Amino acid sequence: MKCIVVGGGLSGMASAVWLAEAGHEVLLLERRAALGGRTIAIPQKAINDVPDNGQHVFASGYENLFRYLDSVGTRQHVKFPGHMTARMPGGKTRRAGFWGLEGLRAMVGDLPGVSGLDKLRTARAQTRLFREALKQPADLDQITAEQWFDRCGLPHSARRAMWDGIVIGLTGDKTDISSAKVPADLLVTGIRKGIKMRTPVSIGFPTVDLDTLFVHSAERFFQDHGVTVRTRAPVKSVDIDNGKVQGVTLLDDEVLAADAVICAVPVWQVKDLLVQMPEYHKIEKAVEALTPVPIVSVNLYLDRDIGMKDWGEILYDGEGILEQVWDRQRMHGRDPKDNWFFSTTVSASYELIKKSNAEIVTIQMDMLRRYYPKARDANVVHSHIVRMPNSTFAQRPGTAGVRPEQKTSVQGLAIAGDWTNTEWTTTMEGACQSAARAVEALLTS
Ligand SMILES: Cc1cc2nc3c(=O)[nH]c(=O)nc-3n(C[C@H](O)[C@H](O)[C@H](O)COP(=O)(O)OP(=O)(O)OC[C@H]3O[C@@H](n4cnc5c(N)ncnc54)[C@H](O)[C@@H]3O)c2cc1C
CATH class of the missing domain: 1.10.405 (Guanine Nucleotide Dissociation Inhibitor; domain 1)
Structure with a gap:
């Protein structure tokens, strides 16, 4: 089959990899200048380091994500230490084991x-x-x-x-x-x-940046398996005629024909693409129901160690939002030389996201000083704030069953993405499981 995959995030990259493994001709179209979607590194020239757009942690039950890593050859870069640490204000800690x-x-x-x-x-x-x-x-x-x-x-x-x-x-x-x-x-x-x-599900982390883990490895795979990748290629519509997919039309009106299409774009960008689907009302319902949730990630390069006890620490008694601190020295085997890199993740950060960079750094440093006695005199050498208003999606009461299946009524069309129906919520595993199901739907139809 001649297949088109729309969207170069995890679900799109996994779809392209597995369609190619099954021997099909694949064209991957990505709106942005680079692949990776919500799982990317953002190199910082000023400090010569490669932080991510946000810490991504793994659960040991992420079977489809591991299948993707096996396919692209980077599974060895994920580690499961089996514990994290909870930290109280003042510095007292306690192991949070699973x-x-x-x-x-x-x-x-x-x-x-x-x-x-x-x-x-x-x-x-x-x-x-x-x-x-x-x-x-x-x-x-x-x-x-x-x-x-x-x-x-x-x-x-x-x-x-x-x-x-x-x-x-x-x-x-x-x-x-x-x-x-x-x-x-x-x-x-x-x-x-x-x-x-x-064994109980445990939490792990990548020991390399997200580009190395997910993106560069996929690009090598695509090169070796003849997958064509086009970036800066925003798709305007998935074209359907007589109950069968015909291909896609790009924003500049270029028409690309295909036997099969997997549409793997996020819920907040899918609306206009699938209007020709007979069950489009289901997509519309999901778009309305699954509202975006912001995450703010703060990459802090400090002039000293703050004395973390674990690779990742959950700050107990925060502000009703999940605050976590990550020690990139431990996680990536990073040599601090003249700066120590700690990143913080503030989930559901509806308020923090509205503040200026300087305010965010001040708030995060005050927080570190409250929890880490060694951070009291620490100075910021370099900081990097990643605001992602559309990080994950919320599922409010009354939304059960709103996430659509990957298989559609249209011959040759499947949908993927963390928002489609999987055993998981808005996760990397949800994205990969949706890709596995979308590919399966196409291959068996
Ligand atoms: C800061 C942060 C922290 C997170 N932490 C975790 C974590 O710890 N653990 C975990 O499991 N998950 C985590 N997640 C969630 C996880 O990153 C996502 O669920 C997953 O990456 C979604 O992948 P996706 O392929 O469905 O969507 P995306 O990665 O959003 O990919 C969709 C792609 O489609 C492209 N696109 C959109 N419209 C078009 C168009 N018209 N034409 C062509 N291309 C288009 C986009 O540019 C994008 O590249 C986190 C997310 C964020 C942002």
């Missing part, structure tokens, strides 16, 4: 800041949360995660210590916005993957 003693402590309600009777209440509420995730009450998509927590009797201290962070980490959005069904479904996915892999 199994063993730390996992057990969390299960029985022994969490930082949770004391006395609240431990018992937490243990009881957590049992109910897991039970309701596995056997979901009918109204779970009608309430927010916050309402679900209250209903299960989860104390506020346990929410602040762990559960609000879990919801933001899993769903990308705050507990008072996310539908309770989203974290519930993800807990089930985690449990299922854990059983399949005979």
Whole structure:
């Protein structure tokens, strides 16, 4: 088949790789000047370093993402240390493990800041949360995660210590916005993957920048397998006639014919592309329902070490948003020479994103000084702020079932992207699983 893939993010690159592996002729079209979508490095000449657009962490259940890394030859660059650290203001830390003693402590309600009777209440509420995730009450998509927590009797201290962070980490959005069904479904996915892999899902990280991991490796693959890549090639429409895909039209009206098309663009850019689809109302509904969530990532190059204990630390008692700090020396084996690189990620950063760069650096440095005694006298050598208003998407109550399937009613057309229906939410794995399903839909039709 002559195939066109629209969109050069993870879902598009994975689709192109797997179609080429299946022996098809592939043309990959990307609107921007480079591939990578939301997973890219942004080189900083001033400091001679290559930070990413934002820290991307992996879960051990990311099967399709690992398949992609196997295909492009970079799986060796992902590491799973099996733990992270929670840090309190003032500098006290505690290992946040996913199994063993730390996992057990969390299960029985022994969490930082949770004391006395609240431990018992937490243990009881957590049992109910897991039970309701596995056997979901009918109204779970009608309430927010916050309402679900209250209903299960989860104390506020346990929410602040762990559960609000879990919801933001899993769903990308705050507990008072996310539908309770989203974290519930993800807990089930985690449990299922854990059983399949005979070990609880754990968190890992790339030991190289995202371009090396995802993009340059794919470009090498494309060269070796005859995949044509066109960047600065925005697609205006996917063309359909008589229930069959014909190809695509670019913004400059160039028409490209194809036997098969995978449309792998984000939910906030898909609207005009698929208007010719008979079930276009489903796309419109998803576009309305899945609203973008911002992430602000701050790359801070400091004149000294701040004394992190782990590769990644979750700051306990933040401002109701998930704040994480990453030690790029540990993660990338980076030699600090004359500057230490720490990056912070602020998820669901609806307020922070509106501030100026100088304000953001001040806020983040104040935060580091509150949590890391060694950061008190640290100076910023170089800073780099990445504001991404469209980072992930929110799934509010009432949106269950709104994410469309990859297979469409149109012969030769499939859709991919983290927003289409997968076992995951807005993640790299969601993007790759959608690509696997889109390719499968085309190959079997
Ligand atoms: C800061 C940040 C941190 C994140 N952290 C994590 C994490 O820790 N773990 C995790 O699993 N996930 C994380 N994610 C989410 C993850 O990056 C995304 O879910 C995933 O990369 C989405 O891939 P995609 O291919 O669906 O979309 P995208 O990467 O957005 O790719 C879509 C591509 O389509 C192109 N395009 C759009 N319109 C057109 C058009 N008309 N014609 C041609 N091309 C077009 C775009 O330019 C883009 O390149 C994070 C995201 C961000 C932004």
